[in-house]
Amino acid sequence: NVSFLQFLLLTADIISTVEFNQSGELLATGDKGGRVVIFQQEQESKNKLQCRGEYNVYSTFQSHEPEFDYLKSLEIEEKINKIRWLPQKNAAHFLLSTNDKTIKLWKISERDKRPEGYNLKEEDGRYRDPNTVTTLRVPVFRPMDLMVEASPRRVFANAHTYHINSISVNSDCETYLSADDLRVNLWHLEITDRSFNIVDIKPANMEDLTEVITAAEFHPNQCNTFVYSSSKGTIRLCDMRAAALCDSHAKLFEEPEDPNNRSFFSEIISSISDVKFSHSGRYMMTRDYLSVKIWDLNMESRPVETYQVHEYLRSKLCSLYENDCIFDKFECCWNGNDSVVMTGSYNNFFRMFDRGYQQDMTLEASRENSKLRSVLKPRKVSTGGKRKKDEISVDSLDFNKKILHTAWHPLDNIIAVATTNNLYIFQDKLN
Amino acid sequence: MFPKGTKRKFSDSGEEAVSSGDQGPASPSVAARTLSSSYSLQRQSLLDMSLIKLQLCHMLVEPNLCRSVLIANTVRQIQEEMTQDGTWQIMTQALAAAQCPTDRLVATEVLCRQTDAAAQAGQSPKPYSVVGVEEGYHSEEVVMEGDVETDVTMSTLSPVSPQLSSASYLAGPFGMGPCWEEEEEDGECEEEEEEDSEECVSEGEEGDGDHLSADSRTGEQVFGTFEIKHPAPPPDPALEELFSDVDPSYYDLDTVLTGMQSAPKMGPYDLLDSLSSHGPTALSSSSSCRSDLNELDHIMEIIVGS
Numbered sequence: 244n245v246s247f248l249q250f251l252l253l254t255a256d257i258i259s260t261v262e263f264n265q266s267g268e269l270l271a272t273g274d275k276g277g278r279v280v281i282f283q284q285e286q287e288s289k290n291k292l293q294c295r296g297e298y299n300v301y302s303t304f305q306s307h308e309p310e311f312d313y314l315k316s317l318e319i320e321e322k323i324n325k326i327r328w329l330p331q332k333n334a335a336h337f338l339l340s341t342n343d344k345t346i347k348l349w350k351i352s353e354r355d356k357r358p359e360g361y362n363l364k365e366e367d368g369r370y371r372d373p374n375t376v377t378t379l380r381v382p383v384f385r386p387m388d389l390m391v392e393a394s395p396r397r398v399f400a401n402a403h404t405y406h407i408n409s410i411s412v413n414s415d416c417e418t419y420l421s422a423d424d425l426r427v428n429l430w431h432l433e434i435t436d437r438s439f440n441i442v443d444i445k446p447a448n449m450e451d452l453t454e455v456i457t458a459a460e461f462h463p464n465q466c467n468t469f470v471y472s473s474s475k476g477t478i479r480l481c482d483m484r485a486a487a488l489c490d491s492h493a494k495l496f497e498e499p500e501d502p503n504n505r506s507f508f509s510e511i512i513s514s515i516s517d518v519k520f521s522h523s524g525r526y527m528m529t530r531d532y533l534s535v536k537i538w539d540l541n542m543e544s545r546p547v548e549t550y551q552v553h554e555y556l557r558s559k560l561c562s563l564y565e566n567d568c569i570f571d572k573f574e575c576c577w578n579g580n581d582s583v584v585m586t587g588s589y590n591n592f593f594r595m596f597d598r599g600y601q602q603d604m605t606l607e608a609s610r611e612n613s614k615l616r617s618v619l620k621p622r623k624v625s626t627g628g629k630r631k632k633d634e635i636s637v638d639s640l641d642f643n644k645k646i647l648h649t650a651w652h653p654l655d656n657i658i659a660v661a662t663t664n665n666l667y668i669f670q671d672k673l674n
Numbered sequence: 675m676f677p678k679g680t681k682r683k684f685s686d687s688g689e690e691a692v693s694s695g696d697q698g699p700a701s702p703s704v705a706a707r708t709l710s711s712s713y714s715l716q717r718q719s720l721l722d723m724s725l726i727k728l729q730l731c732h733m734l735v736e737p738n739l740c741r742s743v744l745i746a747n748t749v750r751q752i753q754e755e756m757t758q759d760g761t762w763q764i765m766t767q768a769l770a771a772a773q774c775p776t777d778r779l780v781a782t783e784v785l786c787r788q789t790d791a792a793a794q795a796g797q798s799p800k801p802y803s804v805v806g807v808e809e810g811y812h813s814e815e816v817v818m819e820g821d822v823e824t825d826v827t828m829s830t831l832s833p834v835s836p837q838l839s840s841a842s843y844l845a846g847p848f849g850m851g852p853c854w855e856e857e858e859e860d861g862e863c864e865e866e867e868e869e870d871s872e873e874c875v876s877e878g879e880e881g882d883g884d885h886l887s888a889d890s891r892t893g894e895q896v897f898g899t900f901e902i903k904h905p906a907p908p909p910d911p912a913l914e915e916l917f918s919d920v921d922p923s924y925y926d927l928d929t930v931l932t933g934m935q936s937a938p939k940m941g942p943y944d945l946l947d948s949l950s951s952h953g954p955t956a957l958s959s960s961s962s963c964r965s966d967l968n969e970l971d972h973i974m975e976i977i978v979g980s
Contacts, residue, residue, distance in 0.1 A: 250900045316737050343736075405739055424739040453747055455740045474740050507720060508750060565723060570741045 253494050257322075258661040260648055263355070264336065270298055270339060270659055272493040273323025273665055277307040279340055281351065284517050295657065297478040298668055302351055304393040309562055319344050323408050327419070329432075337396070337524040339419060343406040346421055348397035348432065352536060356384040373580025402438045409459045415466040419642075422459035425452075427471055429483075441489045442471060442481065457515050457572075464524040468493075472529060476513030480540065494522035498545045508569065521581040530575040535586050535596065550596040550603065551552045553588050555637045568642050580641045591636065591662050592622055602666035608646060608660045608667045618672060714761060740771045 257275040264271070270282040278301045285296030310319040321342055329337040330440035335352040360382045364370055371389060405423035412419045420441070421428050427442035442459075446452050455474045462468035469481045479492035514656075520527045526547075529536050533554060536546035552573075556563060563569040568589075575586040586592045596603045605622045625634035648661040656671035724745050756762040 268851075315736070345755070408738070452743055453750075455743050457740060474744055507748055512746055514744060561720070564720075567727075567741075570738070570744070640809075 250560075251490065254600060257372060257663055258648060258666060259322050259324060259660050260326050261650045261652050261659050261666070262326045262328060262338075263652050263659065264338075265330050265653060267654050267657065269328070269336060270650070270668075271326045271328065271340075272659075273306065273326050273340055275320075275322045277305055277321030277322060277323060277342065279304055279306045279338075279349070280390075281325065295655065295670055302391040302393050304349070306340045306347060306349065307345065308343075324407055327410050327412050329412055330416055332416075339410050339412065341407050341410050342360070343348065343401070344403055346399040346407070346410060346430075347395050348399070349393050350396045351391060351393045354390045354392060355387060357387045358382040359385045361640055369616065382463045386555070390624075397432065397435050399430055399435050399438070402430075408457060411459060411460045411461040413466050413471065414464055418466075420459055420461060420469060422456050424455040427456065427459050427489075435546075439487070441483065441487070443488065458518045460520055460527075460661065462524055463520050463522060470518055470520070470527060471516040472515035474514040475510060476515055477529060478515065478518060478527070478538070494540070494543050496543045496546075498536070504557075506560070511564070511569055512560065517574040519575060519577060521577050522579065523581055526581065528575055528577065530573050530586055532569060533574075535575055535584060537584070548586070548598060550594075552586055552594050553592075553624070555624055559637070563642070566642065568645075571645055572647060574648050575647055576593060577655070578651045579654050583651075585649050585651060586657065587649055587660070589642050589645050591642040591644040591646055592624075593649060593660055606669075608662050608665070608669075610665070636637060713760075717752055721749060721756075722753070724749045874905070 244391075253359050256278065257428055258272050259270075259275055260273040262271050265482075268284050270284075272280050272282075273438065274280070281299035281301045282298040284298050287296060306323055307321040309321040312319055312616060319342070322341060323340050326338055326340045329348075336349050338349050338351070340349060359366065360380050362371075362382075363373075363375060366527075396498045399421070403423040403426070405425050407421055407423050409422040411421060417433075418429055418431050421438075422432065422442075425443065425445040426440055427525060428438040429441045430438045437536070442456070444454065444456060453475075453477065457472050458475055459469060459471035462470075468480065469483070470478050470480045472478045476497065478496040480494040480496070481489035483489060484492065485491075500513070507517060515529045515531050517529060517530040525540060527538050527540065529538065530552075533556060534552055535550045537548040537550075539547045560569060573587050575584060577584055582599050583595055583597050585595045586595060592605050593608060593609045594605050605624070606619050607622050623631075623634045624640070625631060625636050625665070646660055646662055650659045658669045660667045660669065727745050728742065728749070753762060756765070
């Protein structure tokens with residue numbers, strides 16, 4: 244049992260994605276306004292209260308701008324759908340950020356020295372009068388205040404007719420995939436004018452369309468393997484060595500429907516909103532509307548573990564359909580050693596499931612209920628008739644407060660949780 | 675497998691329509707499946723809600739394809755069940771019987787409402803999707819017949835112009851306006867544009883529901899909003915030429931939703947798409963709408979050459 248400390252980091256435009264880099268030192272967020280904000284963890288703090296550094300703003304930049312498609316007379320939103328970090332190779336950091344249509348590769352680099360002592364220019368940039376130049380000197384680098392610059396290095400555009408929902412960097416660090424509602428494309432990081440289409444589920448007649456792609460991800464270790472999930476609750480694992488077009492899957496993961504729970508909403512709630520491989524590469528996790536499922540890649544017939552996120556919503560599906568909440572796309576994540584999984588819910592609740600101890604916990608990200616740096620108290624939703632003290636009844640849940648995006652530090656017990664406008668960092672309390 | 679009708683359960687809460695839940699292994703008899711009126715009412719209500727959801731779409735941003743597909747699948751599911759029950763046939767017959775011919779276009783009503791909303795926003799009362807329509811429609815013509823362009827666009831600029839009708843409601847479940855395919859699928863695209871326009875001028879089913887209020891829950895009223903009215907005669911021979919070859923029987927909602935048409939030129943998504951209305955909330959909800967309205971007005975001015 245771990246208790247968590249809470250830090251409130253950011254109040255922003257609606258946060259649309261959260262992602263740690265591979266070392267956990269950097270945390271990137273994207274928002275609805277097309278901005279990316281990157282936080283950096285301080286070096287080990289001397290403060291005795293916490294042994295880990297805090298996260299402070301490291302860089303902010305405008306990644307995407309709104310565009311207007313004149314042909315269709317429609318706006319292309321600048322909202323950042325996903326950010327994925329590239330593994331670090333040198334001093335600079337690289338990330339991919341995408342909106343509905345365009346993916347961009349950004350380089351984030353530090354500058355803490357600048358050259359001084361030019362021959363022809365003054366320090367402020369004005370050109371010196373040539374008559375005053377009597378000696379020659381070599382400019383030298385002098386320290387300056389740290390400046391973090393973000394520059395776009397590649398723009399991968401015009402490859403998606405439909406809205407991009409996922410990007411995933413391959414373990415080969417040379418290629419990455421991007422997926423929209425009907426297609427998955429493979430890119431080389433160096434090449435922007437071409438991409439390979441590797442999955443296409445668009446039917447010949449759009450009126451025959453009954454299923455869309457909801458998420459896709461590369462296997463963490465096998466560079467030839469990726470998965471994509473669908474709105475019908477299936478996951479297909481594909482091997483790029485088998486064929487150029489991976490329309491036929493190598494494996495199909497699908498759990499048979501429970502006939503007792505069948506309703507008009509069955510298909511909608513089975514739609515998978517997120518799929519994530521475990522760090523080990525042996526398992527994958529899927530999130531549908533009411534549950535989180537862990538699949539063993541060797542077994543296609545059913546998941547090995549299923550965790551109910553908010554089963555008490557099952558009797559409310561019609562209302563949730565009416566207010567569109569049933570279409571909310573929740574993400575999920577693994578902790579560093581794949582022993583705990585986490586996902587968000589409503590009322591600013593988020594849930595953790597410990598696979599080893601078979602325990603679950605509900606926590607709340609809220610400014611009102613917790614002071615900064617206080618220990619989080621577990622929450623409970625009362626489902627029965629009697630509501631105990633401190634429990635919250637289903638009818639008083641706020642469905643406008645939803646936690647769709649969460650991220651877990653790859654090496655440590657630090658999590659980032661995004662409510663609609665705020666980003667929270669929680670660290671487990673070290674005693 | 676279990677027949678579909680036996681597994682439903684009514685929700686306890688009165689306000690909810692059809693909800694999920696398990697009924698346990700219910701009796702498979704046909705008697706059990708000639709459902710209680712409460713269940714059919716709930717199911718009908720769910721159908722209405724779903725159809726309205728497909729109709730009401732964001733004006734400026736492409737709607738979510740996944741959501742649209744899921745809703746459409748739900749509609750299909752309900753419709754399949756209703757067909758099995760025989761209620762579907764009853765409903766469509768009732769609709770066919772309840773027609774009253776009128777010259778007014780359903781969409782014109784909504785057009786005016788939209789005009790009001792636009793006027794409230796302080797903008798010129800042109801439904802801005804018209805710009806997209808025109809540009810989409812005449813993308814070929816613009817290239818080839820520069821002279822015609824101005825005339826045609828001018829004639830379709832007036833806000834209450836009947837031939838705009840349902841063609842001006844672009845953003846349907848799949849997004850899209852007359853041209854929602856990629857450039858390489860231009861041929862298909864243009865065909866769809868023609869379909870959209872064709873609906874204005876063809877005689878389709880007629881109904882009387884001229885309000886697209888989300889409160890109307892009865893099947894007739896909801897389905898009434900999908901009816902296409904007989905419009906005023908089209909002023910432009912060029913437009914009429916575009917519309918010449920569409921099969922009018924396609925606009926039977928029945929065939930649309932069951933997709934039974936042998937060679938459909940438009941999918942159910944396209945039909946719903948072109949008939950969709952746009953609540954004023956979509957207009958006023960985003961401040962970016964205004965700048966885009968400005969932008970579009972500007973573009974229109976340039977095209978019109980005023």
